[in-house]
């Protein structure tokens with residue numbers, strides 16, 4: 001546990017971040033950037049080392065530099081400050097209040113991604129107070145619009161407009177966390193690669209007509225039938241380097257009846273993969289590209305036959321699968337030539353980060369000191385992060401947090417998002433020790 005004053009500081013920052021409404025579509029990230037800039041100035045960081053800026057006035061980013069000797073290239077510590085929308089009526093607590101209850105912090109962004117943002121800032125202020133003399137600059141970037149990306153994405157914008165501010169040997173980001181099950185810590189995951197996102201718009205157009213004279217050729221029915229076929233489809237199960245290592249490691253950790261299937265999954269047995277995929281939605285997502293309908297629209301009047309029916313299908317694609325492959329597969333499965341399928345927006349597909357044995361060793365050492373016996377596990381993330389832009393721009397990015405979360409109770413993006421109070425403070429210590437080692441010992 002961090003010293004009480006540093007715990008309090010991290011908690012205060014966390015609360016401030018949660019209570020600023022930075023919803024991806026309805027909120028602003030600028031108040032977050034400004035509030036953190038003010039705290040850093042108060043803590044003695046010179047104005048010249050603090051940058052606030054971004055694509056538009058409401059979507060600013062913060063970049064702060066803790067100066068080291070310059071012997072080695074900087075490291076970048078990244079967290080995004082926007083959150084997925086949350087409505088009061090959907091939650092048991094107010095999503096934009098930090099509520100501490102039954103050993104958990106509740107609030108939108110408590111896990112994704114304001115815990116890491118709060119800890120980066122609190123730890124940087126602590127290093128300053130303690131007079132840490134790193135041999136490289138430590139850069140913290142708190143950025144806009146990770147959720148859904150788009151034109152105001154802070155990482156993309158900084159890479160294009162202010163690359164010198166965030167250029168680094170490597171970056172630590174969200175995307176890896178501690179996995180727990182039944183209250184037991186299983187592994188501390190480090191994310192090396194990730195699935196990428198492709199959204200498809202499905203559309204059916206029809207001439208419509210008066211609803212008193214219905215015909216079989218109906219836009220909504222065409223779309224509904226296609227989506228029903230999609231709901232019963234699963235992409236092929238397959239492995240890559242990160243997931244093979246993950247399942248091999250899980251087979252060593254698992255003591256229950258699934259141990260043999262985990263082992264055989266790592267060896268590529270399709271039958272075992274099928275059973276493992278059925279056991280857990282998370283394992284299913286690791287083993288295949290997934291596509292799911294997320295939004296619907298259609299019709300223009302209660303008493304008219306629909307002229308348009310449309311859906312968004314959100315696909316999380318394995319790094320080895322191409323967007324064209326996914327599109328042609330969808331067209332085959334939807335099996336209705338009235339349903340058009342087109343890619344929405346820009347597709348960003350980044351490489352896996354190269355293995356970094358020195359970094360992995362340091363992560364393993366800090367992990368083992370805090371949680372003896374808990375292994376460090378390389379993973380491919382099912383979701384997408386801003387690491388994608390950095391990897392594509394040549395800055396290897398590793399997802400590591402040390403916040404432990406129940407693997408069967410993932411609430412990021414959902415209702416009553418939460419973080420165990422103990423996990424928050426343990427993660428604070430973990431990241432404090434990890435960054436200190438990475439910035440002072442040459443490892």
Ligand SMILES: [Zn+2]
Pocket residue numbers: 080112113146174
């Ligand atoms: Zn996130």
